[in-house]
Amino acid sequence: EESRLDARTTASKAMYEQAHHHLSGGVASSYQLRDPWPIYLEGGSGSRVWDVDGTEYYDFHNGFGSMVQGHAHPLIGKAIAERFPKGTHFAAPTEDAIVVGDELARRWGLPKWRYTNSGSEATMDAIRIARAYTGRDTVMKIFGSYHGHHDTVMVSIGFQDYDDIGPADNLTSIPYGAGVPQATVDMTVAVPFNDAAAMERRIQRLQTENRLPACVIMEAAMMNLGVVLPEPGYLEAVREITARYGIVLIFDEVKTGLTIAAGGARERFDVLPDMVTMSKALGAGLPMGAIGGTEEVMSVVEDHSVYQVGTYNGNPLCVAAARANLLDVLTPDAYAHLDHLNARIIEGCDDVIRRYNLPGYTVGIGSKGCVTFSEYKVVDYLTYRQNQREDLADLAWLFNMNRGVYMTPGREEEWTLSIIHDDAAIDAYVECFDEMAHELTKD
Numbered sequence: 001e002e003s004r005l006d007a008r009t010t011a012s013k014a015m016y017e018q019a020h021h022h023l024s025g026g027v028a029s030s031y032q033l034r035d036p037w038p039i040y041l042e043g044g045s046g047s048r049v050w051d052v053d054g055t056e057y058y059d060f061h062n063g064f065g066s067m068v069q070g071h072a073h074p075l076i077g078k079a080i081a082e083r084f085p086k087g088t089h090f091a092a093p094t095e096d097a098i099v100v101g102d103e104l105a106r107r108w109g110l111p112k113w114r115y116t117n118s119g120s121e122a123t124m125d126a127i128r129i130a131r132a133y134t135g136r137d138t139v140m141k142i143f144g145s146y147h148g149h150h151d152t153v154m155v156s157i158g159f160q161d162y163d164d165i166g167p168a169d170n171l172t173s174i175p176y177g178a179g180v181p182q183a184t185v186d187m188t189v190a191v192p193f194n195d196a197a198a199m200e201r202r203i204q205r206l207q208t209e210n211r212l213p214a215c216v217i218m219e220a221a222m223m224n225l226g227v228v229l230p231e232p233g234y235l236e237a238v239r240e241i242t243a244r245y246g247i248v249l250i251f252d253e254v255k256t257g258l259t260i261a262a263g264g265a266r267e268r269f270d271v272l273p274d275m276v277t278m279s280k281a282l283g284a285g286l287p288m289g290a291i292g293g294t295e296e297v298m299s300v301v302e303d304h305s306v307y308q309v310g311t312y313n314g315n316p317l318c319v320a321a322a323r324a325n326l327l328d329v330l331t332p333d334a335y336a337h338l339d340h341l342n343a344r345i346i347e348g349c350d351d352v353i354r355r356y357n358l359p360g361y362t363v364g365i366g367s368k369g370c371v372t373f374s375e376y377k378v379v380d381y382l383t384y385r386q387n388q389r390e391d392l393a394d395l396a397w398l399f400n401m402n403r404g405v406y407m408t409p410g411r412e413e414e415w416t417l418s419i420i421h422d423d424a425a426i427d428a429y430v431e432c433f434d435e436m437a438h439e440l441t442k443d
């Protein structure tokens with residue numbers, strides 16, 4: 001499968017050689033890397049993308065979950081086209097920014113909002129707001145979760161070279177890559193997902209050290225180990241514990257927001273955090289993020305004690321796209337369609353797993369889902385690392401790419417369906433999975 005993919009992507013290979021001259025690694029972001037060369041895309045429309053070799057794919061990558069609207073959606077195009085002649089940037093507020101804030105407040109039940117240009121900026125600013133509000137420095141996160149590329153959260157995402165990271169209630173903080181100052185690493189403490197008791201014990205220990213956390217930043221459903229759902233009662237327990245210790249609870253909805261429900265994880269799981277961060281699907285393909293919070297927490301922005309700033313925040317083109325996205329594209333019918341598609345893909349994959357007796361199971365929620373290649377249920381990063389069949393995850397990617405199903409290059413990512421996907425796209429994915437299972441088990 002590997003050599004087949006290489007043979008099919010010779011134009012990408014040529015582009016990689018050219019790109020290498022002046023782009024580090026030949027790409028714009030390290031998450032676009034792939035060995036032996038990345039596959040360069042030329043375009044996308046609806047549920048499809050095509051690469052520079054002219055191969056067309058059904059897109060299940062969807063820009064790491066940003067394109068839940070599908071590519072080049074006419075209503076998003078119209079909003080951008082109407083905005084462009086009136087100017088694209090002033091660094092001054094426009095009406096669309098107000099309308100988007102109103103709609104986000106309605107969907108999330110959090111009254112105060114600000115904008116950023118990316119998910120990283122949203123989590124960076126949210127953490128600063130939580131620190132200002134509580135007067136505390138320590139940040140608590142979930143081990144294995146990714147919240148962007150600023151120093152505070154580039155900690156305890158993986159444990160590459162470590163064999164032992166300590167007991168669940170006293171995990172070692174580990175920098176994710178070089179260049180993160182040790183002082184910052186020490187300020188970020190991680191706990192396992194789906195273990196509220198370990199979280200509380202760690203908080204108690206921090207209290208005795210006089211360094212209670214300012215915030216717990218977490219995804220309500222982990223979205224970078226495939227999809228790992230919260231166990232029943234877990235989010236409620238986290239809500240209760242954080243409230244009891246005066247810790248700001250931040251749901252990082254950069255991935256879950258607008259993909260798993262109209263009102264994200266907060267709606268789907270019915271737990272209200274103090275703050276949420278969003279990006280990805282919000283801008284419908286334009287770079288935009290948002291932070292929402294309660295009156296109390298966001299008061300530190302309102303009274304000017306925290307600078308939540310950015311030249312491009314609330315950029316007119318982005319908020320025009322976001323307005324059309326929220327009001328005209330991501331409608332209740334759109335979410336009903338996503339639920340239908342996800343049920344179909346899950347049913348199809350479950351059937352393949354059963355028929356071929358594969359070591360794995362499916363997880364699906366809203367537009368997101370995955371096959372987790374593991375005999376045991378993955379509940380957090382540790383169980384993921386211990387049990388995931390990486391060989392099968394890698395093979396599935398190659399099988400998909402060679403049969404016109406475009407997926408993210410990492411084995412940790414889930415599929416994202418778009419509202420433009422149809423049953424034929426779903427069936428293409430399932431057929432491809434069936435073919436892989438057949439190949440694996442034929443002798």
Ligand code: PMP
Binds near residue numbers: 120252254279
């Ligand atoms: N938070 C989460 C949960 C994410 O998945 C990501 C990106 N994958 C980010 C934050 C960072 O967003 P961005 O890449 O837009 O900076």
